[in-house]
Amino acid sequence: MEKAADLDYLRDYNDALVVAIARRSGVFDRATIAAGTGLTPQAVSKVVARLLAAGLVEPDGVRRTGVGKPTTVYRLIPTSRYAIGAHVARRTLRLVLTDLVGEVLRTIVTPLPEDFTPQHLLDALAEGVTTLADGCRAGRLVGVGIGMVGPLDHAEGVVRDAHRLRHWHDVPLRDLATERLGMPVLLDKDVTAGVTAEAWRRGTTFRDAVLIMVESGIGSGLWLGGSAYRGAHTNAGEFGHMVVQLDGPRCVCGRRGCLEIVHDQARARGDVDAAARVLAVGVVNLLQAIDVDHVVLAGADLLPHADAYLGAALAAVRAEVPRVDWLTTEVTTSSLGTDVIAAGAAMEVLNEEYGPLTSPRTAAHA
Numbered sequence: 431m432e433k434a435a436d437l438d439y440l441r442d443y444n445d446a447l448v449v450a451i452a453r454r455s456g457v458f459d460r461a462t463i464a465a466g467t468g469l470t471p472q473a474v475s476k477v478v479a480r481l482l483a484a485g486l487v488e489p490d491g492v493r494r495t496g497v498g499k500p501t502t503v504y505r506l507i508p509t510s511r512y513a514i515g516a517h518v519a520r521r522t523l524r525l526v527l528t529d530l531v532g533e534v535l536r537t538i539v540t541p542l543p544e545d546f547t548p549q550h551l552l553d554a555l556a557e558g559v560t561t562l563a564d565g566c567r568a569g570r571l572v573g574v575g576i577g578m579v580g581p582l583d584h585a586e587g588v589v590r591d592a593h594r595l596r597h598w599h600d601v602p603l604r605d606l607a608t609e610r611l612g613m614p615v616l617l618d619k620d621v622t623a624g625v626t627a628e629a630w631r632r633g634t635t636f637r638d639a640v641l642i643m644v645e646s647g648i649g650s651g652l653w654l655g656g657s658a659y660r661g662a663h664t665n666a667g668e669f670g671h672m673v674v675q676l677d678g679p680r681c682v683c684g685r686r687g688c689l690e691i692v693h694d695q696a697r698a699r700g701d702v703d704a705a706a707r708v709l710a711v712g713v714v715n716l717l718q719a720i721d722v723d724h725v726v727l728a729g730a731d732l733l734p735h736a737d738a739y740l741g742a743a744l745a746a747v748r749a750e751v752p753r754v755d756w757l758t759t760e761v762t763t764s765s766l767g768t769d770v771i772a773a774g775a776a777m778e779v780l781n782e783e784y785g786p787l788t789s790p791r792t793a794a795h796a
């Protein structure tokens with residue numbers, strides 16, 4: 431019995447590895463897969479046969495190299511599987527439908543009542559998922575990923591305390607949504623989903639990065655050493671609650687002078703430039719602590735003023751990081767705009783089912 435489970439695991443693992451490679455390379459042949467995974471040609475043939483049977487790949491012609499036999503070339507079928515991603519913000523629920531390669535096909539935005547309850551969210555989620563699932567053929571929808579404001583526990587699927595939402599204390603949202611929707615659900619911090627989306631789009635050079643989101647609060651998603659970094663309690667990245675002013679105003683978290691409250695007060699005064707400079711100080715603090723080479727700025731409260739925030743962050747990085755000739759950091763805005771969190775949550779579902787973005791080079795052998 432245990433042996434059968436092991437074999438299932440190895441089979442799924444190797445299939446996922448091949449899907450991950452195919453997703454990156456577009457078309458592939460058996461030799462590319464063998465070279466990329468270390469699997470034997472026989473094992474690769476078995477994987478490809480399974481993926482063909484599952485409808486995930488299809489032949490895409492033949493390639494002739496030298497005098498040998500022509501080689502069949504395959505391609506991943508993007509519309510063979512779909513995932514839905516949800517971005518739960520304080521006033522809105524944004525849902526996207528993505529295909530197997532993470533392209534956003536449809537977006538729905540629903541307002542949420544002020545200070546919404548878990549029941550409000552589940553109702554809105556069920557309605558939106560039904561609408562998006564309508565266009566998908568049976569069996570092709572893999573699951574739903576939810577990116578939500580924290581603090582929350584990704585491993586347990588529990589929202590611990592969503593800042594500024596009264597009804598969200600120890601809510602087992604993942605299990606509640608799984609039961610309501612009748613399909614696999616994954617829960618992660620909004621910012622971690624966001625940085626996952628950027629990593630999907632930017633490829634293997636995106637290894638050490640941070641996504642900073644300004645949207646009813648300030649948070650950061652960390653991507654370190656080629657994968658999402660969540661920390662000991664899956665609560666890493668509470669960037670907005672780093673203190674930047676010791677005797678500053680009282681923050682929603684209870685401390686004084688947090689970056690978030692100092693930033694928000696500047697925005698409330700209408701001083702976007704001052705707010706951008708506060709955020710820029712935080713960016714430099716973060717660079718000093720974790721040495722990333724990509725900073726991605728995102729969030730509905732930031733993107734309309736992207737030039738001011740980008741300018742301030744770039745100026746601060748140049749002025750305050752010693753040796754900019756050596757410590758190079760690229761600062762950009764999100765490549766997916768306001769869909770980035772929802773899209774990333776969908777990509778996390780696809781990662782779970784069809785292999786990590788950063789696949790290990792070596793396959794598992796029985």
Ligand SMILES: [Zn+2]
Nearest residue numbers: 671681683688
């Ligand atoms: Zn705070």
